[in-house]
Amino acid sequence: MDVRAAVAVQAGKPLEIMTVQLEGPRAGEVLVEVKATGICHTDEFTLSGADPEGIFPAILGHEGAGIVVDVGPGVTSLKKGDHVIPLYTPECRSCPSCLSRKTNLCTAIRATQGQGLMPDGTSRFSIGKDKIFHYMGCSTFANYTVLPEIALAKVNPDAPFDKICYIGCGVTTGIGAVINTAKVEIGATAIVFGLGGIGLNVIQGLRLAGADMIIGVDLNNDKKEWGTRFGMTHFVNPKEVDGDIVPYLVNMTKRGADQIGGADYTFDCTGNTKVMRQALEASHRGWGKSVVIGVAGAGQEISTRPFQLVTGRTWMGTAFGGARGRTDVPKIVDWYMEGKIEIDPMITHTMPLEDINKGFDLMHEGKSIRSVVIY
Ligand SMILES: NC(=O)c1ccc[n+]([C@@H]2O[C@H](COP(=O)([O-])OP(=O)(O)OC[C@H]3O[C@@H](n4cnc5c(N)ncnc54)[C@H](O)[C@@H]3O)[C@@H](O)[C@H]2O)c1
Ligand SMILES: [Zn+2]
Numbered sequence: 001m002d003v004r005a006a007v008a009v010q011a012g013k014p015l016e017i018m019t020v021q022l023e024g025p026r027a028g029e030v031l032v033e034v035k036a037t038g039i040c041h042t043d044e045f046t047l048s049g050a051d052p053e054g055i056f057p058a059i060l061g062h063e064g065a066g067i068v069v070d071v072g073p074g075v076t077s078l079k080k081g082d083h084v085i086p087l088y089t090p091e092c093r094s095c096p097s098c099l100s101r102k103t104n105l106c107t108a109i110r111a112t113q114g115q116g117l118m119p120d121g122t123s124r125f126s127i128g129k130d131k132i133f134h135y136m137g138c139s140t141f142a143n144y145t146v147l148p149e150i151a152l153a154k155v156n157p158d159a160p161f162d163k164i165c166y167i168g169c170g171v172t173t174g175i176g177a178v179i180n181t182a183k184v185e186i187g188a189t190a191i192v193f194g195l196g197g198i199g200l201n202v203i204q205g206l207r208l209a210g211a212d213m214i215i216g217v218d219l220n221n222d223k224k225e226w227g228t229r230f231g232m233t234h235f236v237n238p239k240e241v242d243g244d245i246v247p248y249l250v251n252m253t254k255r256g257a258d259q260i261g262g263a264d265y266t267f268d269c270t271g272n273t274k275v276m277r278q279a280l281e282a283s284h285r286g287w288g289k290s291v292v293i294g295v296a297g298a299g300q301e302i303s304t305r306p307f308q309l310v311t312g313r314t315w316m317g318t319a320f321g322g323a324r325g326r327t328d329v330p331k332i333v334d335w336y337m338e339g340k341i342e343i344d345p346m347i348t349h350t351m352p353l354e355d356i357n358k359g360f361d362l363m364h365e366g367k368s369i370r371s372v373v374i375y
């Protein structure tokens, strides 16, 4: 069938809107009509050429929501008409990783997904004789896409596509980092570095978990109002602090008789390796946990003095907020429908597919929290 897509023809070039061909679903696969898709920093990372694993030409996009229109042979958990969110981290429930109960990093289709292909090693997208690669197993920058059954979460059909698409990455990553990865408890202190589309969701996750002190750190003073809106209690702009930000933050979080300071939990949502170090070192001696969420550029490394770890800090990271997609994503959609979490105010811009490059421009200019393409 013919579908409308924004194709990443080459690194560093704007997406090109064109009609491409999509083959129907094969065994274990599902054809989805994409109704809306968010534009995430990770799409931009790949499009810019900074992603060493980027493959072109490809149909990017991994933050979608849509409706099942057809299923291939052997598909049992989904049927025509179901509302779904594509999962770039699938959940097969039978690979060693899924069975371990220790990670959400399902390995069932990992190798082919990384190559921009479906699990049988082929692509469903083409233009004329040339194949176009899939991206993160999702390719939501097309109005129809094909995914493996294990990479789709079935969600509440009353939920609006143009809002819940954000649960396909940003919302789940931020809230999941708090709940699944850090396992923040009521009354905790926390510092969030970078108050963009991810960091603001970390903040609302901290509010949901009942954290007491939620410090937001950003170079952009406009983010103070944004953070406060979702539960941040204090704001720090590193440019307005004399000297090193780490002792400043440690001092802010001093509690109890020993007056040691440092937050119980810290989160990097910038992708800057220097900030990752600051986040670790601003966590509390003896028990602080620091979670890396940001994706650093190719070849970059993190460093700290081992003493920081010897004295009881834990450095950890999270992909898709540690969420098991088919199990956890429907719950997060329900939380949104019940008003436990907010999404609407974070979607600052919407546009038709034809204007998708404007969404990338808004991201570069720091003007958007989230842009959503509505088909
Ligand atoms: N781990 C995952 O599963 C996952 C999922 C999605 C996105 N990400 C990554 O998370 C990161 C954040 O994504 P986003 O969409 O929120 O980006 P964003 O650009 O919307 O937000 C980044 C924020 O960090 C601030 N910032 C930049 N440098 C800073 C510094 N030195 N100190 C303090 N603040 C600083 C910026 O002003 C901005 O507000 C990206 O690296 C993205 O690729 C990771
Ligand atoms: Zn993303």
Ligand SMILES: [Zn+2]
Pocket (backbone or CB within 6 Å): 090, 091, 092, 093, 094, 095, 096, 097, 098, 099, 105, 106, 107, 108
């Ligand atoms: Zn698995």
